[in-house]
Amino acid sequence: MTSPIKPPKGxxxxxxxxxxESIWLGLGVGWALVLFGWMSAFTRIGDQNPIGxxxxxxxxxxxxxxxxxxxxxxxxxxxxxxxxxxxVFVVGQRFDWDGLPVVLETGREYDFHLSSYDVQHGFSIRPxxxxxxxxxxxxxxxxxxxxxxxxxxxxxxxxxxxEFCGEGHRGMHGTIxxxxxxx
Amino acid sequence: MTHALDVFGWFDNEYDDxxxxxxxxxxxxxxxxxENHVKLFGVTAVVFLLIGxxxxxxxxxxxxxxIGLLEPGDYYKHLSMHAWSMLxxxxxxxxxxxxxxxxxxxxxxxxxxxxxxxxxxxxxxxGVLTIYYAIWTASxxxxxxxxxxxxxxVPLEVNPLFYAGAIVYIVGIVVAALPFFLTIWYEKRENxxxxxxxxxxxxxxxxxxxxxxxxxxxxxxxALAYNFGLAEWxxxxxxxxxxxxxxHGTQQINLVAMIVVWYLFTHVxxxxxxVSEKVSRTAFILYLxxxxxxxxxxxxxxxxxxxxxxxxxxxxxxxxxxxxxLVHAFTIPAGLEAGRRKRGKGGGLFGWLxxxxxxxxxFSTSIFAIILFGFLGGITxxxxxxxxxxxxxxxxxxxxxHFHSTVVLGTTVTFMxxxxxxxxxxxxxxxxxxxxxxxxxxxxxxxxxxxALMMMYLGILYGIPRRTAExxxxxxxxxxxxxxxxxxxxxxxxxxxxxxxxxxLFVLLAVGSLLFGDRIEPGGNGDLVADGGLEMATxxxxxxxxxxxxxxxxxxxxxxGVFVVAYALNWFLLTQLWSIGA
Ligand code: HEM
Ligand SMILES: [Cu+2]
Numbered sequence: 004m005t006s007p008i009k010p011p012k013g014x015x016x017x018x019x020x021x022x023x024e025s026i027w028l029g030l031g032v033g034w035a036l037v038l039f040g041w042m043s044a045f046t047r048i049g050d051q052n053p054i055g056x057x058x059x060x061x062x063x064x065x066x067x068x069x070x071x072x073x074x075x076x077x078x079x080x081x082x083x084x085x086x087x088x089x090x091v092f093v094v095g096q097r098f099d100w101d102g103l104p105v106v107l108e109t110g111r112e113y114d115f116h117l118s119s120y121d122v123q124h125g126f127s128i129r130p131x132x133x134x135x136x137x138x139x140x141x142x143x144x145x146x147x148x149x150x151x152x153x154x155x156x157x158x159x160x161x162x163x164x165x166e167f168c169g170e171g172h173r174g175m176h177g178t179i180x181x182x183x184x185x186x
Numbered sequence: 187m188t189h190a191l192d193v194f195g196w197f198d199n200e201y202d203d204x205x206x207x208x209x210x211x212x213x214x215x216x217x218x219x220x221e222n223h224v225k226l227f228g229v230t231a232v233v234f235l236l237i238g239x240x241x242x243x244x245x246x247x248x249x250x251x252x253i254g255l256l257e258p259g260d261y262y263k264h265l266s267m268h269a270w271s272m273l274x275x276x277x278x279x280x281x282x283x284x285x286x287x288x289x290x291x292x293x294x295x296x297x298x299x300x301x302x303x304x305x306x307x308x309x310x311x312x313g314v315l316t317i318y319y320a321i322w323t324a325s326x327x328x329x330x331x332x333x334x335x336x337x338x339x340v341p342l343e344v345n346p347l348f349y350a351g352a353i354v355y356i357v358g359i360v361v362a363a364l365p366f367f368l369t370i371w372y373e374k375r376e377n378x379x380x381x382x383x384x385x386x387x388x389x390x391x392x393x394x395x396x397x398x399x400x401x402x403x404x405x406x407x408x409a410l411a412y413n414f415g416l417a418e419w420x421x422x423x424x425x426x427x428x429x430x431x432x433x434h435g436t437q438q439i440n441l442v443a444m445i446v447v448w449y450l451f452t453h454v455x456x457x458x459x460x461v462s463e464k465v466s467r468t469a470f471i472l473y474l475x476x477x478x479x480x481x482x483x484x485x486x487x488x489x490x491x492x493x494x495x496x497x498x499x500x501x502x503x504x505x506x507x508x509x510x511x512l513v514h515a516f517t518i519p520a521g522l523e524a525g526r527r528k529r530g531k532g533g534g535l536f537g538w539l540x541x542x543x544x545x546x547x548x549f550s551t552s553i554f555a556i557i558l559f560g561f562l563g564g565i566t567x568x569x570x571x572x573x574x575x576x577x578x579x580x581x582x583x584x585x586x587x588h589f590h591s592t593v594v595l596g597t598t599v600t601f602m603x604x605x606x607x608x609x610x611x612x613x614x615x616x617x618x619x620x621x622x623x624x625x626x627x628x629x630x631x632x633x634x635x636x637x638a639l640m641m642m643y644l645g646i647l648y649g650i651p652r653r654t655a656e657x658x659x660x661x662x663x664x665x666x667x668x669x670x671x672x673x674x675x676x677x678x679x680x681x682x683x684x685x686x687x688x689x690x691l692f693v694l695l696a697v698g699s700l701l702f703g704d705r706i707e708p709g710g711n712g713d714l715v716a717d718g719g720l721e722m723a724t725x726x727x728x729x730x731x732x733x734x735x736x737x738x739x740x741x742x743x744x745x746x747g748v749f750v751v752a753y754a755l756n757w758f759l760l761t762q763l764w765s766i767g768a
Contacts, residue, residue, distance in 0.1 A: 005459040005730045006723035007383040007449040007521075008212065008292050013726070015380070015463040021524075021731045023739040024461060024516060030746060031512035035505035038753075042572045043497050051760050052767035053577050057490040097328050112765075117489070122342045123422055125581045129649045134670060136763055137649030139580040141488045143422045144341065148489030154764045161666050165581040165651030167335050168342070169328030170259050173654045174662035 053140060055114075055150035062120050065147065069094055069101050079106065083180055092116045093162065093177070095124030095142050097169050100162055103177030108184035112153040119144040124175070125165035130158040139165060154181045194701060196229075196613060197222050200708060205296070210709045211611050212454050213720060215294035221612050223303045224283045224291070227362075228608045230307075231279035231601070232696050234314075238271030239689045246686065250679030251659045251672070258655035259326040262333035265653065266321045269336040273593060275314055278359060278436070280601045281395070281443050282306070283608070285366040288388025288446055293381075298368040306362025313355025320348035335653060337433065340409050340425035349410040356402050356432075359395075366392055383460055383467065387446035390470045391439055397478055398435025405429040423490055430481040437589075438477040440597040441511075442470070444559075447600050448518050448552050451607070455549045456542050457529050457716035458522040459723045459730040469513035476506035483567075486576035493573070500571050508568055515560055516742050524733035529718035535737045545624040546714065548610075551603030554631040559596030562638055565749050566591060569756050578760055584645025586652050590638045599631055602692055609696060611711055615703030623695050630688030633681050640678035644671055646759070 005011075020028075046052050060068075075087035083104040091113045092102035101120070107113060117126055119142045129137035140150065154160075164175035192198060201207045205218040244264045247255040256264060282303075290297050297303060324345060325331040334344045338352075370389055373381070381389065405428035411417035412425070449466075452458035460466055482499030485491055502508060523538045532538030543549045566588040570579035579585055606623065609615050617623040644650040648671035651657060658668045658675060722728070 005461070005463070005525075006720065007453050007458075007460050008214075009724060010380050010382050011460075011463045018462060018464065018729070019731060020462050020465060021520070021735055023735045024465065024520060024731075027516045027739065027742055028465070028513065031509050031516075034512070034746065034749070035509045038508070038568065038572070039497075039501050039504050041757075042501065042574070045574055046493055046497065049574060049761070050765040050767075051574055051577065051763055052493075053487040053573065054493055054767040055489075056768070123339050125651065127581065127649060127651055131666065134649050134668065135647045135759065137582070138577040138763060138766060139487060139582060139649075140577065141485075141580065143489055145421055146423065146489045150766065151768055152764060152766050156764070163649075163651055163654075163657065163661070165654065166339075167262065167332075167653040169332050170262065170326045171328060173258060173656050176661050176664045176666065178664075178666075 051138075053150070055148055058147045058149070059145060060118060060147040062144070065094060065118055065120060068092065068116070072102065076105075083178075086113070090114050090116060093126065094118050094120060095126070095164060095168070095175070096120040097122070098164075098171040098175045100175065100177035103162060104180060106180045106182060107154060108182055109154050109157055110184040112151050115150045115152050117142050117148045117150060118146060122168050123166050124168050127163045127165040128160050128179070130156065130160045132158050141166065157181050157183045195705075196225060196700065199612075199614060206294075207708070209611055211711045211714045214291050216291055216612075217294075217296045219297040219300045220286055220290045220295075223297055223300065224286050224608060225612055226307065227279045227283040227286070228605055229700070231276050231283065232605060232693060234271045234275035234279065235598075235689070236693045238268055238276055239686060239693065241265075241268035241271065242682075242689070243686050246679065246682035248655060250675055250682070251656055252676060252679065254656065254659075256655065261655040262326070262335065262653075263321060263324060266333045266335050267318070270317055270321065272598075273336065274355070274436070277440060277593065277597055277601065279310070280604065281391075281439060282359065282362045284443050284447065284604065285363060285388055285392060288384050288391075288450075289366045289369040292385050293369065293373050295369055295373065297365050298372060299365050302364050303362055306358050306360075306364070309358030309361060310355055311358075313351050313353075313358050316347055316351030316354060320345040320351055337429060338409065339429070340412050340420065340422055344413075346410055346413045349406045349413065352406045353403060353410070356399050356406070360399055363392060363395065383463065384446055384450050386467060387442060387449065387470055390474050391442040391446060393474060394435065394442060394477060395439045398432045398439060401428055401431025401435060401481075405432060423488070426485060426488065427481070430484040431478065434481040434483060435478055437592065438473070438480060440593060441477075442473055444555065444597050444600040445514050445518070447604055448514075448556055449521070451548055451552045451603060452518060452522045453525070453716070453723070454720065455546055455714060455716055456522060457525045457531070457718055457720075457722070458518070459525040459528070461517055461520045461524055461731050461735070465513060466517050469510040469517070472506050472510035476502040476510070479503060480507065480571070483571045483576075486571070486573050487580045496573055500573060511564060515556075515564075515745065516738060518556060519741060520735040520738040521730070523735050523738045524730045525723070526717070527733045528728065528730060529722060531717050532734075535740065538737060547623045547627050548603040548607045548714070550624075550627045551599050551606070554627055555596050555600040555603075558599070558631060558635055559592060560745060561748060562635065563588065563591035563596050565752050566642065568749075569753060575756050575760055577766070578646060578756070581652055582645030583650040583652050584642045587638045587641030587645060590634065590641060594634055595631060595638065599627065602627070602630070605696055609699050609703070610706070610714065613700060614706040614708075614710075615699045616706060617695060618698040618703055619695070622691065626688060626691045626695060630685060630692065633684035633688055636681040637678060637685050640674060640681065644674055644678065648674070
């Protein structure tokens with residue numbers, strides 16, 4: 004009995020399995036293990052991981068931190084902040100990114116503090132010279148996510164919001180200017 | 187006998203004294219109560235497909251900025267209407283119908299407590315209307331009344347009526363599903379024994395559905411409480427976890443429901459058989475255990491979740507559910523191959539495929555869905571579900587390309603086939619044009635496949651964000667734009683309009699046939715019956731697993747090859763980036 008619309012009769016569990024089917028099952032298990040193994044190994048050996056510490060934070064605390072960051076930074080003529088240390092704040096709010104524009108150097112690891120004052124936003128970043136080199140991280144109110152990043156190519160990097168946050172969301176744009184580092 | 191209200195003669199098949207008739211295609215003993223409710227939910231679903239399709243037109247021609255149809259304020263409303271009409275209304279109404287087919291119809295039983303089905307239907311419609319109202323009246327004021335889109339993420343200010351409507355809708359679905367569960371209960375109590383594979387799969391679908399729906403109740407009730415200031419702790423992070431239990435869970439329902447249809451249709455229309463009950467059933471069980479972990483796919487690049495949690499869940503615990511899909515990817519075509527070889531319809535490597543009933547839209551939809559879902563939806567889904575690769579996919583237009591490959595090329599296409607089937611074998615109507623009906627799946631699937639591919643390219647290669655009214659030609663307050671993506675968007679736009687034409691043709695054919703199609707007399711559906719009939723599948727002397735499956739094997743190896751190459755390419759792109767993360 005091999006009809007999908009009739010109850011199977013007899014001992015269907017012990018029916019033999021076709022050899023090619025068994026081979027495919029083996030391949031499937033193998034591929035599943037590769038997928039798992041590579042993903043988890045890459046968290047240890049890889050350079051691109053969406054991983055960083057998260058801290059609970061209120062809107063007021065966050066505003067204080069960002070203000071302190073901006074005060075300590077040097078403000079260039081074009082309005083861009085040159086951070087004082089290795090910390091960079093990028094905080095979404097309807098409809099712009101507080102903390103941007105910012106000037107960074109290649110070859111130096113920065114701690115990006117990603118968060119939001121109001122609703123969820125999407126931190127979507129790409130360099131102007133290669134749109135395909137883009138990554139996207141989710142940004143949430145109440146959580147300060149510290150994700151380290153180190154750029155190796157100078158250029159203007161554009162940040163867009165790719166989570167709907169209200170009418171006006173399409174204008175949520177900011178820039179990160181990466182310049183050749185001194186090292 | 188025709189009911190006085192049944193002006194179109196839609197509910198007037200002839201039944202015996204117990205209310206049963208025998209379907210000449212499937213051999214099912216069909217009870218009036220089952221059939222009529224399948225029709226009710228099915229026809230209603232098509233109405234939502236039509237509504238969703240109208241909004242697909244406005245949404246696609248807005249994203250195609252050469253046309254740029256809608257203003258942003260309207261755009262997000264239209265997008266919300268599109269998403270809910272399609273993903274939640276068209277698909278779920280169809281799924282209730284499919285549960286009634288997979289349960290009582292296959293088992294030859296009455297629908298128990300049909301009044302529950304009716305109550306469920308009415309409650310579902312009440313939910314739908316409330317949701318539509320909340321979406322359509324949204325003022326768009328960002329701090330007061332936003333369009334919800336599909337997700338209505340807390341703390342976005344959304345009309346509380348929207349969440350209330352969603353709760354009502356979910357309750358309605360659960361009520362409508364009860365007669366299905368009662369059927370299984372009665373069947374087990376009275377007859378014991380093993381359920382047919384199709385019914386077993388439908389039962390698994392039902393269980394996954396209940397899990398997903400309970401998650402949804404928590405999500406929307408929590409959001410409602412948050413909205414009224416009653417549950418501060420039900421914040422963005424908590425909502426996202428609960429929302430995706432239903433948000434992704436419903437996609438798993440779609441997956442399992444359509445696999446059930448594939449087993450059913452390849453058998454009934456083309457003579458496929460089950461090559462191994464053990465293997466197929468085990469795969470369904472794997473879904474039951476692991477598939478709900480997939481909700482984590484949406485939280486890969488969220489703050490606050492540990493790496494271990496994300497890796498474990500997104501991989502469905504060592505890819506348990508992915509493996510299950512790889513199993514069905516073999517067993518369904520293998521069943522078709524071996525079954526058709528057994529029927530003398532399978533010379534050479536692919537003779538079983540080339541000789542198949544390709545002009546029958548119920549068959550071609552299922553086969554196209556298997557292929558396109560696998561190659562476009564499945565492969566991309568596993569890729570973007572990897573913790574790191576998700577960074578290149580998350581919330582880009584490529585994500586939209588992925589899920590149009592799953593819910594459109596997979597589920598919607600399969601369900602279109604189900605509607606065709608219901609029209610021919612339950613409404614007993616000829617298609618108004620059988621040529622056009624044969625042609626429609628080819629148009630819809632090919633155009634939609636290109637559309638989805640373009641969405642993926644646009645997202646991955648140009649970083650086009652999803653859910654954004656305008657971004658290619660003009661971003662307010664900056665000179666920067668994504669204008670380099672414009673040429674590809676032209677391809678997208680043309681094919682999206684072609685796909686919409688294919689969808690419109692489907693609705694025209696369905697509604698046209700219901701209203702004007704010639705009536706088919708009992709026994710008149712002979713052209714649909716599989717070559718050699720279905721009796722052969724019940725011959726214990728002629729086991730199907732002994733037949734050749736080399737064609738399927740070759741196809742599956744090809745699939746795996748494409749998978750590996752696509753996977754490697756995605757990883758290559760990712761590792762070209764600057765260094766990110768601890
Ligand atoms: C010809 C048919 C279709 C076309 C041209 C189309 C087009 C689109 C486009 C362009 C978007 C993206 C909008 C954006 O992110 O800005 C979208 C979103 C969406 N579509 Fe479709 N679609 C079609 C059919 C369907 C079907 C059949 C379904 C479901 C069964 C569906 C479900 C969705 C969902 C769930 C969204 C996401 C909404 C959100 O972001 O909240 N679509 N569609
Ligand atoms: Cu935003």
